[in-house]
Amino acid sequence: MNKELMLALDLLEKEKQISRDVLFEAIENSLITACKNHFGKSDNVKVEINKETCDFEVYAEKEVVEEVEDPVLQISLEDARKIKAKYKLGDIVKVDIKSKEFGRIAAQNARNVITQKIREEERSVVYNIYYEKEHDIVTGIVQRYIGNNISIDLGKADAILAESEQVKGENLRPTERVKLYIVEVKNTSKGPRILVSRTxxxxxxxxxxxxxxxxxxxxxxxxxxxxxxxxxxxxxxxxxxxxxxxxxxxxxxxxxxxxxxxxxxxxxxxxxxxxDENPGNLIQNALSPAKIVNVFADPDERTAKVVVPDYQLSLAIGKEGQNARLAARLTGYKIDIKSETQAKDAYGFRLEDYLDDEDYDEYDDYEEGEFEDAPTEEEE
Structure with missing residues (x-):
């Protein structure tokens, strides 16, 4: 390990937001793995890294024995005393691993593992960034179409705008900036998979x-x-x-x-x-811009019967039923809309059931033609 590596670690920490401690841990593990691959064992291998200089020491802890049966785990008393004269049988000795072949293997193995760890940490950092933004909006740049899906550049990651999440008739062009809702962020082996929506x-x-x-x-x-x-x-x-x-x-x-x-x-x-906490008032508001004669709401059944002036029926229902459909979703009520004529013709209908005292004045105004200039569906 050297000065160049130390500079690289500093750069990774600043630009990739990868902790130096995480990188040092990856290096230590990679060197231990290299020992296992080279010597067949790594249980007694230890790694010490100077985090200031990036110099490292790899050594094996060996037991001092009279007769060596496993040179990977044991060292003779004679050899141990060459390291330090005070060693005796049963002591644990730190033996530096300085094999040239191991050094080459260790360096290559370390590079591979570090590269892999960097990629994992980069993916983890990106995942955490966008996981925190799940169910929020972001601004992205349209990149390209992948089949019927669209790839969106979010800055630190790409997102997928699936065909089902695209607005029908909305043509998004490459390089165009667009706001999106993050539906879900999945953590995969290839990195975060970010699903966004325009609908x-x-x-x-x-x-x-x-x-x-x-x-x-x-x-x-x-x-x-x-x-x-x-x-x-x-x-x-x-x-x-x-x-x-x-x-x-x-x-x-x-x-x-x-x-x-x-x-x-x-x-x-x-x-x-x-x-409005009053369901009748809320439904009346939700059906705007249509004028309403009255609303009879059943909170228990979550249903409502609505009576509108004849000339307001199409406006209340909306084109292809859209106004009524959206009002139903907004309020959570199943809404049955009838014109006054339809309501009067319905079995058991009594106008009095749909009007309170204040409504009679408005109804009288309608009978006298006051609402003749009210908007129609086409004028909406």
């Missing part, structure tokens, strides 16, 4: 957490999220401070905050609604 609902949640200061400090909470990647997301938020508007904080001044997230998601629509 996971948590990606949207993490983007809001990074964009909205009120979420970061705990003033605003994200209570629920439902997503159909590339098309639309609904997110329910709650404020722990009555003076802070949760929806307003997430949308930002002139929509700046939510628009930044929409841009990152390549135009995906995002509905931010107020969370």
């Amino acid at each position: 996971h609902p948590e990606l949207v949640k993490r983007l809001f957490e990074s964009e909205v200061a009120e979420i970061q400090d705990g003033t605003v909470e994200i209570k629920s999220i439902a997503r159909e990647a590339g098309s639309r997301t609904k997110i329910a938020v709650w404020s722990n401070n009555p003076n802070v508007d949760a929806v307003g904080a997430c949308v930002g001044m002139n929509g700046a905050r939510v628009n930044a997230i929409v841009e990152e998601l390549r135009g995906e629509k995002i509905d931010v609604i107020n969370w």
Whole structure:
């Protein structure tokens, strides 16, 4: 071992974040392994390394005997006293291993084992870095397509964006920077296998957490999220401070905050609604922008019947049922939506069951045509 090795260890510690102690341990083990391969045994072999100079000493501990039967484990009294005159039978003597052949073998073996250990430690360091980021977002650079999957450069490691985790219609090009959600980090013999996603609902949640200061400090909470990647997301938020508007904080001044997230998601629509502990109110919020006559929710069965004005039915259901589907996922309720006409025609329907005192005024306004200019699904 020499000065060059010491410099190499310093470099590895700084650049690869591999502990010098770990490397010294690998060197010691490699030298002991070399002894075993060369002499057939290594139980009595010891290695001492000067961690300041990287000089090392390899020696065998041998018992002083009158007649040597195993030269690997034993030494004669005569030979022992050549090392130190005070030795007597039964003593343990340190015998330096200085064979030229062993020196060559040891050097090669040490290089191989050290190289392997360095690779293992590098993989371990990288694994730990990204394991700590599991279920968080990272920024990566698109490298290339591998079949239908995409290889993403995360800086210290590559990640796989599987076809199932790609947004339909989103064309990612090589060298493009993109934000991703780390779904899972697996430790394999070839290094960490990092699986990332562009479709996971948590990606949207993490983007809001990074964009909205009120979420970061705990003033605003994200209570629920439902997503159909590339098309639309609904997110329910709650404020722990009555003076802070949760929806307003997430949308930002002139929509700046939510628009930044929409841009990152390549135009995906995002509905931010107020969370409400009352399931009826929550479902009504979740079905926005549709107007609702009333909601009858059954918390035990997790079902809800919703009545909407006739002209709002298509908006409440949404294109291909998307609005209702996302509302159901967001609230955790199975939602049955009917227009007033459909509800009236249903067996046993009574409008009074769906209206409370405050609703009658709104219903009267609807009957008088006040809501004629309300948005339709096409205008949404």
